[in-house]
Amino acid sequence: MSDWLWLLAGLLVGGLNVALVAGTVSRLQRNGNVRPLLAALFTTLRGFVLRLLLSMLVLVVALWHSAAAGLFAFAGIWLGRWTVLLWANAKGKV
Numbered sequence: 001m002s003d004w005l006w007l008l009a010g011l012l013v014g015g016l017n018v019a020l021v022a023g024t025v026s027r028l029q030r031n032g033n034v035r036p037l038l039a040a041l042f043t044t045l046r047g048f049v050l051r052l053l054l055s056m057l058v059l060v061v062a063l064w065h066s067a068a069a070g071l072f073a074f075a076g077i078w079l080g081r082w083t084v085l086l087w088a089n090a091k092g093k094v
Contacts, residue, residue: 006062006069010076013058017051017077018084 024047028040054079062073 003066003069003072006058006065006072007076007079009058009062010073010078011080011083013054014077014080014082015084018057018081018088020051023047062075074077 024043027043058073058077059070063070
């Protein structure tokens with residue numbers, strides 16, 4: 001697998017991380033009603049663990065491939081996150 005493909009994998013995971021955060025926030029507050037504390041805590045923790053595992057999986061597998069692949073994957077995660085955030089901000093969704 002080419003090192004440049006790890007950049008694409010990182011971009012996808014970075015974008016998915018932002019989407020998971022947005023989904024978590026939307027589940028915490030529906031129709032203006034704030035969810036009970038315990039349900040909100042479990043929703044937040046579940047989203048955090050899922051995002052952490054996805055990022056770790058991509059980075060660990062990329063680092064098994066090579067150090068350059070790990071750097072490309074990290075750069076992809078970072079760029080993917082900021083690209084989605086800046087795009088959403090430009091659209092007025094943030």
